[in-house]
Amino acid sequence: MTQTTQPSTPPKRKRVPKTAVVLRTSLLSPQMVRVVFTGDDLLTLPDLTFTDHYIKILFPPDGADYAWPFDPDAIRDSQPAERWPVTRTYTIRQFDRAANEMAVDFVVHGDEGLAGPWAARSRPGDVIGFLGPGGAYVPDEEADSHLLVGDEAAIPAIAATLERLPADARAEVFLEVAGPEHHQPLRMPVNTSLHWVHRSESGLGYGQALSAAVRGGDLPGGRLQAFVHGNAEMVRDLRRYLFVEHRVDRRQVSISGYWRTGHTEDRWQATKGEFNQQMEAEEASGV
Numbered sequence: 001m002t003q004t005t006q007p008s009t010p011p012k013r014k015r016v017p018k019t020a021v022v023l024r025t026s027l028l029s030p031q032m033v034r035v036v037f038t039g040d041d042l043l044t045l046p047d048l049t050f051t052d053h054y055i056k057i058l059f060p061p062d063g064a065d066y067a068w069p070f071d072p073d074a075i076r077d078s079q080p081a082e083r084w085p086v087t088r089t090y091t092i093r094q095f096d097r098a099a100n101e102m103a104v105d106f107v108v109h110g111d112e113g114l115a116g117p118w119a120a121r122s123r124p125g126d127v128i129g130f131l132g133p134g135g136a137y138v139p140d141e142e143a144d145s146h147l148l149v150g151d152e153a154a155i156p157a158i159a160a161t162l163e164r165l166p167a168d169a170r171a172e173v174f175l176e177v178a179g180p181e182h183h184q185p186l187r188m189p190v191n192t193s194l195h196w197v198h199r200s201e202s203g204l205g206y207g208q209a210l211s212a213a214v215r216g217g218d219l220p221g222g223r224l225q226a227f228v229h230g231n232a233e234m235v236r237d238l239r240r241y242l243f244v245e246h247r248v249d250r251r252q253v254s255i256s257g258y259w260r261t262g263h264t265e266d267r268w269q270a271t272k273g274e275f276n277q278q279m280e281a282e283e284a285s286g287v
């Protein structure tokens with residue numbers, strides 16, 4: 001009898017969640033809450049080299065019989081899928097290692113969802129578990145110009161980017177919010193133009209006025225680096241604008257849907273691969 005050796009699959013790396021404790025909260029705008037976290041686990045965070053560093057906050061689903069702290073992998077191994085913890089992705093807006101404080105800015109988009117309502121009612125002493133950080137984008141100091149585009153969900157990453165841009169960097173910044181009362185103070189290098197886009201005045205759906213504003217503006221010249229994130233439909237349109245209509249080098253562009261209208265994050269993450277494939281096929285065919 002011949003014995004066949006099965007290729008061994010590497011053991012799954014155990015995910016070790018960290019605990020963060022709410023230190024204080026503040027309202028940055030009528031729909032944006034800053035939650036500042038602290039706690040011993042934050043001391044173990046690596047240096048945050050990117051400006052889009054994000055964490056995945058773990059929430060027990062509605063009706064779960066457990067609360068933080070819990071082991072997400074053990075729950076996945078022992079409970080049916082509907083009871084697994086769900087994750088919500090958030091940018092680390094600031095991390096002050098000396099003070100051991102991590103700020104995360106949450107869009108409060110009504111009563112729907114887990115993370116938005118959690119942030120709205122969070123109080124000092126509340127605890128969450130999170131995985132990460134991940135991240136991939138940092139402004140390229142060699143770029144001739146920058147294009148930064150996002151809705152409220154991407155303002156934390158864009159605000160962190162503006163704080164990291166060289167003082168003489170040339171940048172066009174387009175930010176969509178509901179209206180003028182939702183503006184936030186941002187560090188603006190001298191050669192930067194900031195365009196606030198107001199959804200409520202446009203009467204359009206999420207991201208549509210933002211796409212139109214970017215299309216109606218000047219694409220900065222030279223070697224361009226772009227960061228475009230937020231509503232998935234806006235991203236679909238601006239990918240076409242950048243990659244098909246302007247042939248911008250894909251390696252110089254960070255672009256993805258952070259969320260999708262009518263989809264919870266779980267549903268969006270589960271369908272994002274298909275959405276992206278379809279989008280890439282449309283781009284390839286020039287449709």
Ligand SMILES: Cc1cc2nc3c(=O)[nH]c(=O)nc-3n(C[C@H](O)[C@H](O)[C@H](O)COP(=O)(O)OP(=O)(O)OC[C@H]3O[C@@H](n4cnc5c(N)ncnc54)[C@H](O)[C@@H]3O)c2cc1C
Nearest residue numbers: 089090091107109113114115116153258259262263264265
């Ligand atoms: C890498 C990355 C970084 C992100 N960083 C941030 C960040 O720093 N701050 C932040 O607020 N968000 C950020 N997001 C987006 C955030 O993860 C999603 O908006 C998430 O769906 C919010 O979870 P929820 O539990 O509040 O709502 P969910 O339960 O996921 O969704 C409930 C309903 O609310 C809608 N919804 C979700 N988000 C929004 C929104 N922003 N505006 C209007 N309606 C919405 C959904 O379409 C759905 O209908 C980031 C996403 C990614 C991938």
